[in-house]
Amino acid sequence: MVTTKQPSAGPPPPPGKRRRPGRTGPLTSAQKTPGRAGSATATGEPDQQAAAPAAAGRTEPLTPAQAFDALYAFCAPALVRQTYLLTGRRELAREAVERAFQLAWQRWPEVARDRDPAGWVRAVAYDCALSPWHRFRPRYRSPEPPPTDPADRELLHVLLTLPPSYRRTLVLYDGVGLDLPETAAETEASTPAAANRLTQARAVVAARVPELADPAELHRRLLELASAERLSAARPPAVRTGCERRNVFWTRAAIAFTVTIIGATTLTLRTAPTRYEAPVAPAQAVQGVPPPAGLGPLSRADQALRVKLRDAEVSGPERLAPEPE
Template identity: 85%
Template sequence: MTQSTASLLPPPKERRRLRESRSLTRAQLAARLGVGRATVRAWERGRSAPSGPQGDAYVRLLAALAQPPMGQEAVERERVGHGQGQGHEQGQGQGLGLAAEGSLEKRSPTSATPPGLPSLTPDQAFDALYAFCAPALVRQAYLLTGRRELAREAVERAFQLAWQRWPEVARDRDPAGWVRAMAYEYALSPWHRFRPRYRSPEPPPADPADRALLNALLKLPPSYRRTLVLYDGVGLDLPETAAETEASTPAAAGRLTRAREVVAAHVPELADPAALHRRLAELASTERLRAAKPTAVRTVGERRNVFWTRAAIAFTVTIIGATTLTLRTAPTHYEPPIAPAQAVQGVPPPPAMGPLSPEELALRAKLREAAASGPERIEPTPR
């Protein structure tokens, strides 16, 4: 690489910033340049300098990344052209990758657009994100769950949530990673086991090799399975995998090592990470999983928003009505409680049937002698 070309390279930190500004992983950048992921890491840390044809290609790619984001039509042309120019086994992001390759804008859909570039409406930006990420996400969710319908449902729910929070997602540094995290969380939720539709197992893959690999994946704990798919399937590096799984880097490394050991124990020919990545891509692509249309996802998400909004309004009205009824019927002054009943002492027991005793006869005569009316019935006279 000549001195004039080397002078065009930005500082190492700027190289990484340009890559991350377009949501490119090191594996995807390495696949474009035809080098290893470790080489790209060394370039971004300043440990080595690019040279030769790969260095020239690196300079041109960084210059392209420094340009303003492309419009939606240019995004699709770039994506299709890049997909046709690479083979099936090139790049860890191919087949399973999610990150938009220099296409998804990191700004708000309503922010200012550079002159000469068409502005994207929120609908168009969401559709572009969905068209680029949803097919790969469904395949990844299938590797996590082993269920085709659950994989599609997880991706649709994740994008519906993204549409509900679109201003936040559109400004996110990695919108594809945001949606991927939501899809993984929904797919690996333990509550699905209680749903009637997911209690019975689905038909396994027809190929015995695919069936053995899927069974080995499903034997892993969810966190180990997610780490393996992110690192060996999607192509994230270890710190990015640890961040997305909310674990430390040593913990993610331990999970990855243990997951590879379990898979290699069930399928010995997959002890090589490169072979494991290739088989994961083949297994995910064999099932022909298809996601719904982006317009349908947006429509269902909006209907769900309307439903929950109305439910919240109805619940609020119910609480207000119950509070009003309580205030109307509540007492306005203090009412002491009624004392509990007590037994009266000194009351003679009721007499049995028969002749009256002398005391009772005397009491009856005294009562008969008393006046039937008069003031003495009201005011007792002193004796």
């Protein structure tokens, strides 16, 4: 009897070993601290040094809009493909990336000074894509058409069966190409916890698709799956304009709400009574009082007494007609 050994997923490398070192140039004159870079990754993200010549030729500082457009043009296409691996939905992937860049433009002074602006936007995009509130939206209740390639469809199905934290760790490590400590930091977990999630995620993928037990093969297949779909991002000016319109809308809404509260408070102060006024009790009929009645006819005894009193009014006893002394 011949037994076949089931391939197992390879363990992650030690935390101290860097896999793809790299650096990025500052996006604006205010950002002086270079950040880490992901080189050619499984999600189609190019090496950040490849984008350096365009920025190296500039001597004048970039305006915030130019710096934002440069970051968007560099990161948005790859982020859309990464979030597609997380969600399996094309429209949701584009929406999550657009929302992440809107938040980045809204907080651009903070993002421009961050040591890794691309990582900042990536973390926000992943959070938006994996938000559990999407399940309550009617547009996302029905599944989207799967990839046409059976191998890609099977890999995407396996990814979507993983828990969100495991899926995110697998995409960051075997897809984006981050180191284990960086993956743990971005997923807000300890390094041992991130390594455990990665090992279990690889084991699940290897059990469903045995040829993906090799990390290099898994990396290549993730790249093919992310690049197979035609995913496009919006233009940078449209994202900035949408963010500004959103800010104007919420600012006006906050002002209108504040004015409404102030007006209601003022009206209440002017119309509310300043002292306690007891309410007037409603009228009620008094019960138990006998009705008024006139005198009835006199009896014979009463009539005889009346005649006697009238006759004795003057000639009666002295108490009725006292004699003067």
